[in-house]
Amino acid sequence: MNNWFIFSILSFTLICFSFKTVYNNEKLYILINKAKQLEKNKDFENALEVYNESLKIASSKNLIYNASYIYKKIGLIYYKQKKYEDSKIHFKKSILRDSVTKNAADSYFNLGLIYRRVKEKDSLFWALNNSLNIYKNLDDSADKFSTYSKAGILFKQAGQFNTAITYLLLAYDGFSKQKNLLKNASVCYSIGETQRLLGNLEIARKYLTESLNIRKQLSDTLKTSYAYNNLANLYKNEKNYKSAIVNYREAIKTQNGLKKKKEIGKMLNNLATVYFLTNKYKLALKTYKKALAEKKLEQDTLSIAYTYNELALLAIKNKTYNKAKSYLDSSKLYLSTISKKEVWLRYYEVQSEYHKSRYGYKVAFEFKEKQYQLYKELFDEKQSKTIQALQEKFENQLKLQKISELQTKNEQKKSVITIQNQTLKNKNLLLFLFGLLILILIGIYFFIKQKQREKLQILENKKLEEILESKELVKSHISKDLHDIITTSYDGIRLKILALEKAKNPKEIRKTIIYDIKNINHEIRLISHRLSPLGNKIKEASLNDIIISQLSEFQHYRQIFVAVQLPLPNVLNQMILEAQTNFYGILLEILNNIEKHSKATKVEIKHHIKNNKTLLFEFCDNGIGFKNEQVKGIGLMNIKQRTKLLGGDFIIIDTENGTSISINFPIKQNLI
Incomplete structure (x- = not known):
């Protein structure tokens, strides 16, 4: 009787506990769904309030996955509000709650986006690689392939084209299996653009063509016009002007079928440029005028100034100098609000041509001098960015390799700890004292080993400090060498070029210019070798x-x-x-x-x-x-x-x- 009574009490308690658990879980899901709806309606303040309420339930019941998910959602709301520090804190809490599921993968990726916005490149790639490593161990899903696609774009923007291709192809294969045409069209475009930057034009054309065919299949008129334009740009780069003209015309024709046109002015401008390059000046003139009209409707100030420059150049070739002057005056009017150097460079070039054709050689020379000075500025900026990018790429590769090694060690340590815990659980009471003794011995061993590591770490830190000092000194010398090459050497070449017109022995001066350029190339190659000796040779x-x-x-x-x-x-x-x-x-x-x-x-x-x-x-x-x-x-x-x-x-x-x-x-x- 007593046993039956005790059993009844225990059963009743278990039923009450189960009912309470189910009730709490149901309440949690109701709160999460309510917060999602508020977030969808952009009522972020109330959404945060409801998410925090649901977080209390998840934390009190030790619902790890749910707590991680809620922290991630709160982090996303702060991200949308551009409160990046708060967002970062909640993404990190999401990872701490659950470090191996989709929540952690998404939170790492979102952290990467924050680091990208605040321009912390090292942290960006650390977060990005953590996200990708988790996703590799998860089942295939649309989110997984979307993350691969976004990661590919981020690697492409950072100049890591081969890594970008790897993840873009994974996204391509995944979306192909899922028959997700819309996503595959975007991925095809990204692969095509990346292959173009790598110089693989045949492969680039294949993927850009596939992107175009998918857009047609989906009847996405606007994106179809973009796809035609992208393909035409590739043909233009290859100097296959005939194919470029066909595809630009198709892009414009497709846009004309829309009620609301978008960027058609740029497409018309692209077509006009190809007409100009193939000496079809009448067609070029007509098309540039159409482009100008569309750009004015789009209020695209930069493109308007560019088009006026091209119209002026056409007018010069047709010897209609009054029109040329009018176009140049209009260009200057728009340029007064533009700081983009490339458009000003073209303006100076056309002005020089105009005055030269009107026999105003002095003014033409002045504009040519402005063009040269601006070109030199652009060249210096590009050289500086190229060298900086190469150096960053080299340093990022070293850091990524170090991160990968540390991650491998961490995984090995986690694996060892898991095995030890499982083994300890299976041991019976008789082995407890023996196990305790082993733990004590292990503790002593690790204590001694830790002391040895600390000594080794001190020596390693000293060695690293010396290496870093050497690196900074090498960087300083490289910086000085670059400064000397770019300023002194190029100034010398510039003066020799300017002296050519009046020189009695131009052939000799040309020889010295060629010799100087060879020396500069040799010096830059040496600097490049110092930054990245092997490059891609080792592949x-x-x-x-x-x-x-x-x-x-x-x-x-x-x-x-x-x-x-x-x-x-x-x-x-x-x-x-x-x-x-x-x-x-x-x-x-x-x-x-x-x-x-x-x-x-x-x-x-x-x-x-x-x-x-x-x-x-x-x-x-x-x-x-x-x-x-x-x-x-x-x-x-x-x-x-x-x-x-x-x-x-x-x-x-x-x-x-x-x-x-x-x-x-x-x-x-x-x-x-």
């Missing part, structure tokens, strides 16, 4: 093959005989990419120093593996030896920095017959 050949090719090229073009010990050690091909890059960078610097300073006619390269642990290389030339100022040069600093990154050291010795440079580094820590 197409092994490091040993690249080294042999470089030594052959050096011997052929520099007329310095190279005696290299063959075969090269195969261990070079087995090293990690970072180690291969550093070794190849050292080789390039040594060859550059021999070419630039040694006056040598021969260089001998030997190698040796010591005790299967250390790789030694020795470079001996028969030159004049090192001077004091060379020892402090950027080349040797770069060699020193890269040797430290390999974990080794190098020695320079002046010999009776020239100079000997020896480098050695451990093999094991640099292997894959």
Whole structure:
């Protein structure tokens, strides 16, 4: 009887608890749906209030997935309100609650978007890669492929075209399986544009054509016109003007079928430009006028100024100078509100042509001088951006590689912890004391190991500080070299070009200009090698093959005989990419120093593996030896920095017959 009574009490308690749980869960879902509706209606304040109420229930009942989802939704509302710090806090809380599901993947991606807005590139790629790594382990879904597509676009915008293609193709395959034509049309366009930037024009045309066909199939008239225009732009870049004209006409024809036209002025302008390039001046004139009318309706000030410039140039070619002047005056009127340098550049060019055709050579020269100065500014800006982009790309690759290694280690640690926890749960009481003893021993072991790690970390930090100091010094020298190349060298070339018209010996001056440009190209190539020695070469050949090719090229073009010990050690091909890059960078610097300073006619390269642990290389030339100022040069600093990154050291010795440079580094820590 007593047992039955106890059983009844327990059953009643369990039923009450279950009823309460179901009630709370049902209430939670009602609140979440209510908050979603408020968010949809853009009533963000009330939506936040309801989401926070639902969060209390989810947290009190330890509903991890629901709490993570609610934090994500709150973060999205703050993001829409441009409250990025609040948004960031809630996305991070979402990840902390649940780090392996779709909620975490979405929150990482949204964090990436915030970092992109505040221009924190390192954090952007960290968040983006975390999101993608989680999605890889999730089931296929439209959200997964959409994230791949968006990630591809972000990588493309950052100049990481190969990575962009990888994720865009994953999105393409996914949407193809789901037969989602609308999404696939957008992905095809992104793949086509990325392949165009990579120079793969045939592949680009294939995907842009597929995007066009899908838009037609969906009867999306506006996007179809854009697709025709994109394809025409590709043909124009290939100088296939006939195909470009056909596709521009189709784009315009498609737009004309719409009640509300969009960007038709630019399409007409594109068509007129192709007419101009193919010497169809009457058609070009007629089409530019149509483009101008549409652009005025669209109030596209920038494009209007551009079109007036082109109309003026056509008028000059037709010798209708009054019209040309009128068009130029109109262009100047619009240009007064525009700061875009490219349009001003074209304006100066057309003004110069106008005054030259009217025999006003002095004024024409003044406009030509303005054009040149503006062109130089644009060139300098572009060069600066290109070098900065290359440097950022190199640094991002190193950081992404480090992040990947850390993530792998974290996953391994998580796996070990999971196995240990599972093992401990399965142990019985008799093994408890034994397990406790093991834990104590493990604790002592890790304590001792931690102390050792701290000592090693102090040494590593000191080493990193020295490397960073060297890097900053190298960067400073590279910056100075670039400044000298761009300002001093190009100013010299400019003065020689200006002197050509009055020179008695123009051929000699041209030769010196060509020689100066070759020197500048050589210097810029050297700087490029210092920033990214291997580049994309390592994708197409092994490091040993690249080294042999470089030594052959050096011997052929520099007329310095190279005696290299063959075969090269195969261990070079087995090293990690970072180690291969550093070794190849050292080789390039040594060859550059021999070419630039040694006056040598021969260089001998030997190698040796010591005790299967250390790789030694020795470079001996028969030159004049090192001077004091060379020892402090950027080349040797770069060699020193890269040797430290390999974990080794190098020695320079002046010999009776020239100079000997020896480098050695451990093999094991640099292997894959």
